[in-house]
Amino acid sequence: MTLAATSATFRSWRQPSIIPGFGLTFGVAMVYLSLIVLIPIALLILRTTQLSWAEYWEIATSERVVAALRLSFGAALIAAAINAVFGVIVAWVLVRYEFPGKRLIDAIVDLPFALPTAVAGIALTAIFAGNGWVGQFIEPLGIKVAYTSIGVVIALTFIGLPFVVRTLQPVIMEIERETEEAAATLGANRRQAILRVILPTLVPALLTGFVLALARGIGEYGSVVFIAGNLPYRTEIAPLLIVIRLTEFDYNGATAIATIMLAIAFVMFLTINLIQVWARRRFGYV
Amino acid sequence: MRRLVYGAVLSMVLAVSAQAQTTLLNVSYDPTRELYRAYNAEFIKFWKEKTGETVTIQQSHGGSGAQARAVIDGLKADVLTLALEGDINAVAEKTKKIPADWRGRLPNNSGPYTSTYVFLVRKGNPKNLKDWGDLVKPGVDVIVPNPKTSGGAQWAYLAAWGYADRLYKGDEAKVKAFVAALYKNVPVLDSGARGSTTTFVQRGLGDVLLSWENEAFLAINELGPDKFDIVVPPLSIKAEPPVALVVGNAEAKGATKVAQAYLEHLYSAPAQKIIAKNYYRPAKPELADPADLKRFPEVELLTIDDPVFGGWAKVTPKHFANGAIFDQIYKR
Amino acid sequence: MSEQSLPALAAPATWRAPTAEGRPVRLLLIGVAVAFIVLFLGFPLLVVFIEAFRNGAGAYFGAFADPDTQHAILLTLLVAAIAVPANLVFGVCAAWAIAKYQFRGKAFLITLIDLPFSVSPVIAGLIYVIMFGSHGYFGPWLNDRDIQIIFAVPGIVLATIFVTFPFVARELIPLMDEQGTQDEEAAISLGASGWQTFRRVTLPNVKWGLMYGVLLCNARAMGEFGAVAVVSGHIRGLTNTMPLHIEILYNDYQWVAAFTVASLLALLALVTLVVKSVLEWRFSHELANGPR
Numbered sequence: 044m045t046l047a048a049t050s051a052t053f054r055s056w057r058q059p060s061i062i063p064g065f066g067l068t069f070g071v072a073m074v075y076l077s078l079i080v081l082i083p084i085a086l087l088i089l090r091t092t093q094l095s096w097a098e099y100w101e102i103a104t105s106e107r108v109v110a111a112l113r114l115s116f117g118a119a120l121i122a123a124a125i126n127a128v129f130g131v132i133v134a135w136v137l138v139r140y141e142f143p144g145k146r147l148i149d150a151i152v153d154l155p156f157a158l159p160t161a162v163a164g165i166a167l168t169a170i171f172a173g174n175g176w177v178g179q180f181i182e183p184l185g186i187k188v189a190y191t192s193i194g195v196v197i198a199l200t201f202i203g204l205p206f207v208v209r210t211l212q213p214v215i216m217e218i219e220r221e222t223e224e225a226a227a228t229l230g231a232n233r234r235q236a237i238l239r240v241i242l243p244t245l246v247p248a249l250l251t252g253f254v255l256a257l258a259r260g261i262g263e264y265g266s267v268v269f270i271a272g273n274l275p276y277r278t279e280i281a282p283l284l285i286v287i288r289l290t291e292f293d294y295n296g297a298t299a300i301a302t303i304m305l306a307i308a309f310v311m312f313l314t315i316n317l318i319q320v321w322a323r324r325r326f327g328y329v
Numbered sequence: 330m331r332r333l334v335y336g337a338v339l340s341m342v343l344a345v346s347a348q349a350q351t352t353l354l355n356v357s358y359d360p361t362r363e364l365y366r367a368y369n370a371e372f373i374k375f376w377k378e379k380t381g382e383t384v385t386i387q388q389s390h391g392g393s394g395a396q397a398r399a400v401i402d403g404l405k406a407d408v409l410t411l412a413l414e415g416d417i418n419a420v421a422e423k424t425k426k427i428p429a430d431w432r433g434r435l436p437n438n439s440g441p442y443t444s445t446y447v448f449l450v451r452k453g454n455p456k457n458l459k460d461w462g463d464l465v466k467p468g469v470d471v472i473v474p475n476p477k478t479s480g481g482a483q484w485a486y487l488a489a490w491g492y493a494d495r496l497y498k499g500d501e502a503k504v505k506a507f508v509a510a511l512y513k514n515v516p517v518l519d520s521g522a523r524g525s526t527t528t529f530v531q532r533g534l535g536d537v538l539l540s541w542e543n544e545a546f547l548a549i550n551e552l553g554p555d556k557f558d559i560v561v562p563p564l565s566i567k568a569e570p571p572v573a574l575v576v577g578n579a580e581a582k583g584a585t586k587v588a589q590a591y592l593e594h595l596y597s598a599p600a601q602k603i604i605a606k607n608y609y610r611p612a613k614p615e616l617a618d619p620a621d622l623k624r625f626p627e628v629e630l631l632t633i634d635d636p637v638f639g640g641w642a643k644v645t646p647k648h649f650a651n652g653a654i655f656d657q658i659y660k661r
Numbered sequence: 662m663s664e665q666s667l668p669a670l671a672a673p674a675t676w677r678a679p680t681a682e683g684r685p686v687r688l689l690l691i692g693v694a695v696a697f698i699v700l701f702l703g704f705p706l707l708v709v710f711i712e713a714f715r716n717g718a719g720a721y722f723g724a725f726a727d728p729d730t731q732h733a734i735l736l737t738l739l740v741a742a743i744a745v746p747a748n749l750v751f752g753v754c755a756a757w758a759i760a761k762y763q764f765r766g767k768a769f770l771i772t773l774i775d776l777p778f779s780v781s782p783v784i785a786g787l788i789y790v791i792m793f794g795s796h797g798y799f800g801p802w803l804n805d806r807d808i809q810i811i812f813a814v815p816g817i818v819l820a821t822i823f824v825t826f827p828f829v830a831r832e833l834i835p836l837m838d839e840q841g842t843q844d845e846e847a848a849i850s851l852g853a854s855g856w857q858t859f860r861r862v863t864l865p866n867v868k869w870g871l872m873y874g875v876l877l878c879n880a881r882a883m884g885e886f887g888a889v890a891v892v893s894g895h896i897r898g899l900t901n902t903m904p905l906h907i908e909i910l911y912n913d914y915q916w917v918a919a920f921t922v923a924s925l926l927a928l929l930a931l932v933t934l935v936v937k938s939v940l941e942w943r944f945s946h947e948l949a950n951g952p953r
Contacts, residue, residue, distance in 0.1 A: 057764035062845050063855035065762050072755035072830075075747075079819075079826055080776055083788045086798055090695070090791055106660075129697045136694040140687060148695060150934035151702045156880035157929035159904030160782075160887060162920075165527075165579040165911070166705035176704060187531070190517045201701050209877055213836050213870040233682060248835050255778055255831065262781030265886045273475055273518040273660035282781040282887075283520075287477040289787070290394040291651055292401075292419055298791070301784040308779030309772065316768040316775075323838070354896065362913055385897065389895040402794035403804070404812040404894045424795065523912040551914045612726075 084111050084305070091298045102299045107275060108284060112303065114192060115281040119260030122199035123207075127253045130207030131245065137208070138215040150207045155325050160265030167198055168270045195280065203256030205267035210252035211245060218244055247319050254315045258308050351521035352385040353588055355577075356406035358393040358480065360522055360544050364442075364607040365410070371599055372591055376634070384587055393480030400424070400575065407579045407588040410572045412480040414633070415641045417573045426577025440569040441595035442609035444483045445630055449529065449538040449545045450559040456536045460562045461492035464537065465510040472527045472535035476655055481568070482522065483649060485539040487638060488566035489597055490648075491631040495564065499637070509658035532564075541568070543608035546624070567630035671685035709927050724921035729898045733906035733922070736814070740902060741882040744821040748878055752829025753871075757859070759830075760837035761845060771834065777826040785823050786891025789816055812894030817902060820888040825878045832874030836867050865944075872940060876933050884926055 057065070091099065101306060136142075137149050155163060171178045171188040178189060188194050218241060226236040264282035272278040281304055288297035357365060369386040376384050389396065389404070393412035400406045401423045409417055414432070421427035432439045450458055456469055464471050474482035486508065493507035515535065519525040522544055529538040530552050537560075540548065545559050572592050579588040594600055597614040605617035614622055615623045632635070638644050682690070714721050753944060755774060759767060777785065791797050793810040803810060810816050844866065848858040864871075886904040893900045901909065903922055910919035 056766070057762055060762050060842070060846075061849050062761050062842060062858070063760055063849070064859070067589070067792045068754040069758040072751060072758050075751040076755070077771060079751075079823055080773065083792060083823070084776065084780070086792055087784070087788050107656075129693070132690055133694040133698060136691050140691055140949060142691050142695075144695075146934055146938075148698050149937070150931055151698065151706060153704055153876060153880050153933050154702050156877055157711070157884045157926045158923065159884050159907055159926065159953070161904065161908055161911075162709065162923040162926075163705060166708040168532065169708050170704050172534065174533040177700070189951070190534070197701075198869060201705065204701060205877060209873045210832065210835065213832070213867075213873060214839060216869055217839060244839075247838075251831070251835055255775070258775065258779040262779060262784070264783050268520050272516055273520065274515075275656070282783050283478075285783050285787075286520075287475075287783065288651070289398060289783075290392070290478055291649075292394075292398065292423075293651060294791075296651065297787065298784075301781065301787070303779065305776075305779060305784075309776065312772045312775045312779065313768065320768040320771075359912060387899060388897045390897075390912070392897050399812065400895055402790050402796065402811065403800060403809075405809075521912075547914070 057133065079216055087298055087305075088302055091302050094295050094299060098295075099299055103303050107279075108281070108300060108303075110276045111279050111281040111284045111300075112307075114195065114279065115261050115304070116190060116307070118195040118280075119199050119257050119263075121196050121202075122149065122260050123204055123253050123257035125196075125200050126203045126207045126256045127249060130204060130252060130256075131211060131249060133204075134208045134211035134215055138212055143305075152205050155205055160202070160263065163201055164198060164266035164269030166203060167266065168194075171197060171270065189270055190278065192271070192278055194270035194272075195267055195278065198270045199260035199263055202263050202266060203260050206255040206259060207249070210248045210255070212250040214245060245323075247329035250315055250319065254312060258312065261308055262302060349586060350385065351382055351587055352387060353407045353584060353591055354387045354389065354405060355410060355591075356396050356400055356404060357410040358387045358396060358412040359390055360481070360547075361410060361543055361570075362388070362390055363547070364543075364604065365610060367603045367607065368600055369604060372594055375594060375597075375599070376587065376590065379590075382587070385590075392478060394478070405578045405582070406575050407539070407582065407584055408572065408574055408592055410570065412568075412570050413483065413641070414569070414571050415645050416480060417571055418641070420575070421573075424575075424577065426575050427573055428576060429435050432571065434574070435572065435592055436596055437612040438569065439571045439573060441592075441600070441612050442570065442604045443612065444568045444570070444609050445542050445565045445628065446488045446539055446568065447542050447545050447565065448562065449540050449548060449560050450536065450560050452556050452558055454558055454560060458537050458560060461511075461564070462490050462496070464489070464514060465507060469514050469537065470516055470535040471511065471514045471537055471539065472517060472519075472525050472529045473515055473539040474522050475520055476649060478520040479522055481541060482525075482539075483644075484541075484566050484568040485536045486648065486655065487644065488562075488564075488631070489631070491566055491635070491637055492562070492564050494637045502513060505654060505658065508654075512658055542610075542625070546608040561626040561628050564629050564631065567632045569633065669713055703731050706927055709923050713914060713924040715920075716917050720917050721921050722922075724915075724918040727918065729901070730906060730910075730918070730922060732898050733901050733903045734925070736817075736901070737883050737903040739814070740818050740821050741820050741879055744825055744882045745875060745879050747822055748825055749829050749875060751826070752831075752833055752874060752878075755830040756833035756837050756867075757863075759834055759842075761842050774827050774830050774834075777823055778831075780823075782824060782885065782887025783891060786820055787890035788823070789892050811892045812896075813900060816892040817889050817900065821882050821885055822894045824885050824888050825882045828878035828881065829871070829874035832870045832877070833867055836870040837863070838868055868940065868944070872936060876936065880929050880933075883929060 130225055133152070137145065168189050170176050171194060173179065173182045173189070175189070181188065186193070188197060223236055226240045231239065262282055264280070264286070267280050268283060271280060273283060281300060285297045285300050288300065355365060365388055367637050369388070373384055373386065376382060393416050397411060397416035398417050400409065400420050409420060411417055414512050417427065417431065421429055421431060428434070448458060450456070458464065458469065465470065476482040476486050489508055489511050490504060493504040497503040497507070517528050519528055522541060525538060526540065526544060526548050530548060549557050549559065572595065574588050574592055575587065579585045598611060601611040601613050601616040601619050602610045605621035608624070610625055611617045633644065634640050646653060665819060759770060774880060789811055792799055793803060793816065794800050795804060809853050810819070817866060844862050845858050848862045854862070886908070890901055890905060893902065893905055895901060897908070897909065907922045910922065
């Protein structure tokens with residue numbers, strides 16, 4: 044009853060709808076969100092207030108922190124882009140085509156989630172190190188992957204892949220064949236149909252997958268420390284720097300770096316989500 | 330599935346009720362797993378014979394600093410057996426559960442065993458690495474863990490520092506340049522000792538691994554005596570991993586007596602034998618098996634209290650704190 | 662559905678459906694996808710199994726005899742059994758509230774839901790240390806009452822819930838958004854209750870997204886390492902989950918045992934396969950007749 048009453052007061056900021064259950068579902072979601080995410084993160088941020096602004100600024104702009112943040116964000120961005128391109132192809136192929144071994148391929152897409160990150164790091168290093176399956180062929184060509192920043196990109200590509208594929212798959216399944224058929228009937232060739240009709244419908248899901256892979260990559264620690272060289276300024280990722288600060292019993296330094304990462308990621312997420320909501324309102328769909 | 334879940338719940342309940350009998354939690358650092366597995370069996374037997382009580386010992390291993398932090402944050406360790414004195418000092422300072430004079434409460438500055446740092450090289454020592462000075466030569470790849478994340482690796486750094494200090498007769502600028510040159514030759518700073526061993530052994534990277542003496546022996550035994558050699562430099566450092574009773578936690582649990590006995594028994598004859606067998610240098614070599622002792626090469630060892638270091642209270646802020654010398658050598 | 666592309670495949674190569682790609686394009690795309698998956702996922706998977714079976718099947722199955730290993734498996738199952746349903750309920754509620762209504766601040770709310778993804782696992786663990794550790798905000802209060810949260814099972818469960826928090830919601834929101842509200846509105850105006858509408862109309866439409874969400878959530882809950890490592894305390898046979906136990910075994914030079922446990926987690930991917938096949942079979946009738 045109270046929920047219904049509260050939901051009535053929401054009317055001003057919410058468009059009316061005949062679908063029931065807003066109060067209940069919104070309430071449950073908000074309470075859970077607050078308990079699990081908002082309060083803990085608020086306390087984390089509160090913790091950094093033990094630092095003065097000057098100290099905080101000094102940590103944020105120190106050369107080493109900047110180098111680590113640049114590597115973490117840069118590598119995550121490249122990895123997410125790789126995943127966006129190949130993820131679309133993989134998801135498309137898995138939904139639309141039949142070929143031997145398809146089900147197995149479909150199944151192992153989840154591997155990066157199930158496999159503990161440390162194991163992934165060890166396995167990837169074993170493959171790309173100078174004496175590994177792939178490393179022995181590419182290292183003579185002058186391409187060093189393990190213990191360099193390329194290794195970081197490889198690890199983050201592995202980690203982020205399921206986000207893109209699994210976000211796209213259900214959406215591709217839901218694309219109405221009629222729309223494509225209509226495009227074809229209206230004289231569009233296949234390429235036009237794909238570029239003008241299919242890809243635009245995939246954009247929101249693709250963006251979502253891209254951002255999720257990106258965010259996950261920025262924070263990733265377990266797999267990267269095995270395949271990166273961990274050398275300060277060169278192959279040291281931001282989460283490793285956090286661990287180092289913790290080892291020095293410097294909780295404030297650690298939380299300061301954490302909140303910087305959080306703030307950047309938050310702005311990124313918010314931008315993408317705003318674009319999506321705006322596009323939906325503007326065009327009715329994206 | 331449901332049965333498995335019930336099973337899991339049941340086993341949790343059992344695990345909790347198992348705590349009702351005497352249990353000790355030994356929070357230790359990484360390379361001591363084999364040692365404490367053997368020692369725990371010995372102590373359980375000893376305690377049963379002496380008092381008739383059955384004691385259960387739980388082990389937790391991890392990076393020395395991370396383990397200290399866990400205890401500070403509330404992990405209920407009864408005894409601490411870490412890699413660095415500084416880590417136990419941090420627990421003592423921040424929790425007040427360990428008396429400040431803990432080092433004097435057990436024999437030999439609370440160090441039942443010591444170890445040192447040696448070189449593990451590829452079979453036949455192809456780059457002919459004999460001493461610390463050889464490690465800074467161009468083209469030599471050195472594998473060593475990150476002293477920022479692996480407490481034990483601080484000993485390796487200090488051994489190199491001690492060597493250079495003697496070479497340059499205390500000229501700190503030159504000593505610093507030497508250590509910087511050494512770390513220039515490090516292509517990978519793994520986060521822990523075992524990570525470095527893997528990089529060197531499995532990935533085939535590097536010409537030399539700076540390793541705990543016991544780790545080097547273990548690596549050779551486990552991973553192939555035909556592939557690696559141990560090289561002992563003429564000068565190294567005496568690494569003294571300390572042990573301490575976490576009085577506050579043991580008292581709260583009513584386990585002070587058994588926890589204290591657990592640590593004291595480390596100095597007994599059977600324990601010292603186990604220690605030597607696991608390639609740690611026993612504090613009381615006269616109690617250990619002479620055959621085991623023969624495996625330890627003679628080497629001049631600097632101690633942390635040597636004037637060149639001046640004890641951990643000086644070493645940590647000078648070398649390993651945020652922005653201290655180790656950070657400076659990486660600054661571009 | 663994929664079945665729908667079958668006629669195109671069966672047709673002679675010279676003719677093709679207007680809604681399918683030509684054979685060369687198709688083969689190229691399949692080739693690229695398979696090569697990418699094999700390189701990035703297949704090889705690591707192979708490494709895990711090769712290492713696990715290095716000393717033969719005997720050693721592989723022998724590794725499960727270790728009571729600490731068994732305990733780690735049970736603990737992992739327990740943690741997932743709590744974390745996944747909790748996040749499932751939240752995910753469905755959040756997706757319903759967000760996708761089926763228009764209100765201001767929606768993008769902001771979705772961003773808040775995404776937040777745990779952008780928190781490094783290391784920090785996710787640290788957050789609970791800051792809250793429940795001895796020097797944390799609630800630490801002293803808990804200490805006085807002798808309640809242990811971190812370095813015990815509750816802490817592990819909390820960290821896992823945090824890390825897997827957005828999965829179900831994030832999978833459902835774009836999908837339910839895409840589908841709009843017409844179906845639900847029709848059902849409601851025909852007199853169905855909210856719950857009936859959800860069960861009969863919405864659920865069948867989102868079942869695939871829901872399935873992916875749950876499977877991903879579960880996989881991540883069982884495989885999470887970083888956050889759990891911070892709050893676990895690493896006590897052998899007590900607070901070690903499978904990923905933590907793998908690390909311990911690996912550091913013990915017990916590489917076969919370490920990769921054996923890892924292979925078990927890798928097999929979770931096969932659970933996806935089974936669940937998907939079952940669902941496809943279960944709904945095949947509906948798919949054949951359904952609108953989509």
